[in-house]
Amino acid sequence: MEEFVPPEGGGLVVFNPPYGERIIKQDIDRFYAMIGERLKHNFSGYDVWLLSSNMEALKNIGLHPAEGFPL
Numbered sequence: 688m689e690e691f692v693p694p695e696g697g698g699l700v701v702f703n704p705p706y707g708e709r710i711i712k713q714d715i716d717r718f719y720a721m722i723g724e725r726l727k728h729n730f731s732g733y734d735v736w737l738l739s740s741n742m743e744a745l746k747n748i749g750l751h752p753a754e755g756f757p758l
Contacts, residue, residue: 688725697732706741716747723748 693700704722705715726735727750738758739745 688722691725693730693733697734699734699736700726700730701736701738703738706739706744715741715744719744719747720749723750726750 688702688704704718710718722737726733726748737745737748
């Protein structure tokens with residue numbers, strides 16, 4: 688995610704990042720913050736579906752969802 692450059696023109700991104708079972712809290716918080724920064728600055732024109740059960744880590748994304756769907 689950190690080095691990926693998306694194609695121009697927009698599209699759809701669906702991913703399920705790690706949610707903290709095997710990663711310590713400090714690392715997961717930084718990872719989710721990096722995801723938010725990358726989405727904000729590099730994925731303009733994209734719809735993003737992010738699947739995670741870690742509601743605390745999701746707060747580090749720093750972006751507001753247009754809609755949420757509990758699964």
